[in-house]
Amino acid sequence: MKPVIALVGRPNVGKSTLFNRLTKTRDAIVADYAGLTRDRHYGNGKQGQHEFIVIDTGGFEPDATSGIYKEMAKQTRQAVAEADVVLFVVDARAGLSAQDYEIGKYLRKLGKPCVLVANKSEGMTAGAQLVEFFELGLGEVFPISAAHGQGIRPLVDLALGPLVPPDDGLEEIADEPGVIKLAVAGRPNVGKSTLINTWLGEERLVAFDLPGTTRDAISVPFERKGQRFELIDTAGLRRKGQVFEAIEKFSVVKTLQAIESASVVLLLIDATQGVTDQDAHIAGYVLESGRAVVVAVNKWDAMDDDYARELVKRSIETRLGFLKFAALHMISAQKRQGLGPVWDSIAQAHKAANCKMSTPVLTRLLLEAVQFQTPKKTGMYRPKLRYAHQGGMNPPIIIIHGNSLEHVTDAYKRFLEGRFRKEFNLIGTPLRIQMKSSSNPYADKDD
Incomplete structure (x- = not known):
């Protein structure tokens, strides 16, 4: 932590x-x-x-x-x-x-x-x-x-x-294989508590909690259709007898730390208010953290006319455009509507974040992309993209090697990202593309 x-x-x-x-x-x-x-x-x-x-x-x-x-x-x-x-x-x-x-x-x-x-x-x-x-x-x-x-x-x-412990505290406890760590993030009163209570009531919770310090998020394991999850709570779960109660509490630090600890984040938006500054900031932090993400718009049942619904969709497109890779769901936690597909997207986002991409396939896709659209020449330099390999997972990182790659534009990187996403079905996860230029062996030589 x-x-x-x-x-x-x-x-x-x-x-x-x-x-x-x-x-x-x-x-x-x-x-x-x-x-x-x-x-x-x-x-x-x-x-x-x-x-x-x-x-x-x-x-x-x-x-x-x-x-x-x-x-x-x-x-x-x-x-x-x-x-x-x-x-x-x-x-x-x-x-x-x-x-x-x-x-x-x-x-x-x-x-x-x-x-x-x-x-x-x-x-x-x-x-x-x-x-x-x-x-x-x-x-x-x-x-x-x-x-x-x-x-x-x-x-x-x-x-x-x-x-900081003497060992620098750099090691982290490895995630239990097969378990998806899920954080529900959002500003107060968007319905996190209602959603969590609905889940815990419906999914026959394996009931125990693991409280740490007072500032730590509470972790609740449960299972759905054979898939094990670990819910990292940001709403404030408390146990009363054998029943869990979710109390809406707002600690920004708790939310940020829960996002850091999770492998997938469910970002909850309030349909009745559209995308606020707070929603956009939380979404930005999720993206910066490299976490897989699913966006759910809660209280969709309260939007009773098509015009109001269209306004909400537009606010999501404009203010959360940087999360366009994420699955979007319209739900009602209170009426238990639309929750099934959310689970499918959470599993899909987790799978995409941990996707393994082979070097031959990545290189083939890269060369096909270059053949289809050559990167722009900048001054005397035209970037030459030679091969690509995977540099990490969660989020996936693709490292591209070549010459003069510092001149590759952001627009061209987005073009490449689209190609990679389509091939590997990378829905719900950020994708990092890093450029590594080969050094010129003659650069430091005397004439």
Whole structure:
């Protein structure tokens, strides 16, 4: 499970700049849950072999009692609750403020692992100018410059140190063969709980749960028509006697971690609201994670006229166009309509994600594609595609070898992707195409 780092501090101390630095992106918004945030953003960070989730928060005023500042404080508290370690960011140039005292007091009471980070420290003497921050009672002050990238690597090492086991925690428990790990993802109130309760009631659950820590997703094994599944819950399953109850809970971190843990994700959309920003962000995270995906539009029975239904379909085409490889189903979890075909698509997506593609077949398809449509010439260079082989599964990766492949356009890659998908019936899984150009043996030779 990826560790979670939350960035906390008053406004304008550079939290967002640090967030961008940790996630190595410009805007750094992996999931911006509008309506819930002001502002709480989630991103993926990686340093060396260690991956982690970063949460950026709005300016924190712990004692705010009204208006937008109260909402921002609420979101920051949620981020701190979800985190394994907190980076409390202060402004080294502006010095200590009353607001910093209040935040420090809150974090001390909480007792959660915390690193005090003095941002904007470039060109400053670590000792004399940072000594006032020791008054916060949070131990050593760690000077950095997020804007210039100074001190970032040691900071991450310090923050992750207690969270990473001595063996680096890089090994993962192998998936049990024949079991499909399934996560149901979607924003609150789209009907995840209803769907899960319907499944667990219908499919004669092999009833036991495997709770981990309070933040871990709960895993529920069950079987359908001889196929074993492991449901990674994101809605909040609780066991009451011999009956499972699903309680709609929204923890963004829990959802992101469930997506990471799954082999197939069922993305649930609410037909009555169409595709929202939150839906698009969750879908983007699924794609970025390389997970096989099936899209289901719930509450389809509530759409009683053709025009409303057409609008929903158009919103899916426009806003989720990047998931056009995924099977789409219109369902009603409450009325148990359309659920059978969803299971077939889940099994199909899992099979596609783990598809084995032979080198001779891939190379034949590549050469046929080149013969049908030659890649465009860029300046003096025309890419030459020579052969292809499989570089990985879940998601499938195809590596193409040749010369000047850095000049292959995205449009041509999409053309090749379409050919490969059709041949291997890759429905429901992302497909990665990587280009590897052969080195020129004469490039470094003297004339």
